[in-house]
Amino acid sequence: MKISIKSIQLIFLLFCFSFTVSAQYQQAADTKEKLSFTNEKPYSTVKVNPVKGKKVKNVILMIGDGMGMTQISTAWVANHGALNIDNFPVIGLSRTYAANKLITDSGASGTAMATGEKTNYHSVGVDVQGNPLPSITDLASEKGLSTGIVVTCGLSDATPSAFCAKNPDRDKEEDIAADYLNCNVDFIFGGGRAQFMHRADKRDLMSEMQQKGYQVTRTWAETEKIVSGKVFAVLEDGQLPLAPVRGDLWQQASIKALDMLSQNKKGFFVMLEGSRIDDCGHWNDIPALMNEVFDFDQTIGKVLQWAEKDGETLVIVLADHETGGLTLLDGDISTGTVKGSYSTGGHSGIHVPVYAYGPQAQQFAGIYENTEIFQKIVTILNLK
Numbered sequence: 001m002k003i004s005i006k007s008i009q010l011i012f013l014l015f016c017f018s019f020t021v022s023a024q025y026q027q028a029a030d031t032k033e034k035l036s037f038t039n040e041k042p043y044s045t046v047k048v049n050p051v052k053g054k055k056v057k058n059v060i061l062m063i064g065d066g067m068g069m070t071q072i073s074t075a076w077v078a079n080h081g082a083l084n085i086d087n088f089p090v091i092g093l094s095r096t097y098a099a100n101k102l103i104t105d106s107g108a109s110g111t112a113m114a115t116g117e118k119t120n121y122h123s124v125g126v127d128v129q130g131n132p133l134p135s136i137t138d139l140a141s142e143k144g145l146s147t148g149i150v151v152t153c154g155l156s157d158a159t160p161s162a163f164c165a166k167n168p169d170r171d172k173e174e175d176i177a178a179d180y181l182n183c184n185v186d187f188i189f190g191g192g193r194a195q196f197m198h199r200a201d202k203r204d205l206m207s208e209m210q211q212k213g214y215q216v217t218r219t220w221a222e223t224e225k226i227v228s229g230k231v232f233a234v235l236e237d238g239q240l241p242l243a244p245v246r247g248d249l250w251q252q253a254s255i256k257a258l259d260m261l262s263q264n265k266k267g268f269f270v271m272l273e274g275s276r277i278d279d280c281g282h283w284n285d286i287p288a289l290m291n292e293v294f295d296f297d298q299t300i301g302k303v304l305q306w307a308e309k310d311g312e313t314l315v316i317v318l319a320d321h322e323t324g325g326l327t328l329l330d331g332d333i334s335t336g337t338v339k340g341s342y343s344t345g346g347h348s349g350i351h352v353p354v355y356a357y358g359p360q361a362q363q364f365a366g367i368y369e370n371t372e373i374f375q376k377i378v379t380i381l382n383l384k
């Protein structure tokens with residue numbers, strides 16, 4: 001029998017394809033073991049109605065990157081049926097698709113929420129033609145409000161970039177890092193020092209930020225001591241470590257930001273991101289995911305207590321998209337046992353939940369485009 005080169009190529013391609021498919025199923029099967037979480041994390045209850053009036057002075061936007069309904073439900077079971085997120089009285093759903101792609105990324109979705117415009121996959125802070133768009137932080141700062149960005153990823157990563165930088169390509173991280181010199185955000189906390197210091201153009205953006213009037217820090221001990229003025233805290237070369245190593249660092253930094261930004265009588269807007277929830281989704285790693293969601297939820301607890309005391313603060317918790325196509329297959333609330341399965345190493349296209357607490361929270365009920373997040377905040381804070 002004569003076998004042509006073409007048929008050998010075809011057989012080879014089929015072999016590669018079936019190997020890839022079975023590897024994917026193997027990976028999915030690996031996550032289906034039952035996992036028990038015995039250390040119950042504390043949670044607290046806040047008053048459903050903390051409202052002094054209808055006025056909103058401050059807006060806290062908390063983004064769980066890649067945190068869909070299943071990530072929250074799974075953490076709820078793993079934490080024995082209790083999370084701080086259970087406190088939210090108003091729930092909505094956000095449609096996440098990008099201008100040119102159903103399955104979005106943090107760049108396009110972050111831009112939609114930060115600027116009110118759907119843009120292309122992988123763009124940050126620009127429209128579909130690549131024109132720069134004013135972000136909530138730009139508008140808030142023009143109106144005299146204080147602003148903040150507090151994340152666990154690098155500051156030139158997609159979500160924080162969408163609130164400060166303007167670039168059609170999120171991978172141009174050195175250019176994006178340089179945009180921090182122009183976006184006038186008052187409290188900046190995260191990782192990604194390499195993009196500010198070890199650059200092809202040899203610029204030292206840490207020094208340039210200092211010359212701009214920022215108190216530049218590299219450790220939490222230095223950051224903690226600051227009581228007023230502008231802060232640029234970049235604690236790692238890359239991302240901040242995962243929750244088990246990071247501890248309550250992001251939680252502390254978030255509350256520090258609220259305490260400092262609230263010194264402004266006009267109010268503030270802050271974006272707090274649990275960035276690494278997304279990484280765990282990409283890795284299809286449920287135990288790591290639970291640790292990140294628990295840290296996010298612990299911070300929600302602290303933030304809600306802060307907002308309850310203040311009475312003029314609106315807290316919004318949401319996701320930019322879901323990551324991993326996670327399914328909760330089984331579990332036990334009493335033992336904190338969960339069994340889940342992932343369907344992808346990328347993002348999925350499902351609507352994501354929006355939770356709101358405080359004055360004007362009811363504005364976030366319903367089903368809407370992710371761009372509406374921007375519109376609602378701009379209206380509530382009277383930014384335009």
Ligand SMILES: [Zn+2]
Pocket residue numbers: 066106278279282323347
């Ligand atoms: Zn992602």
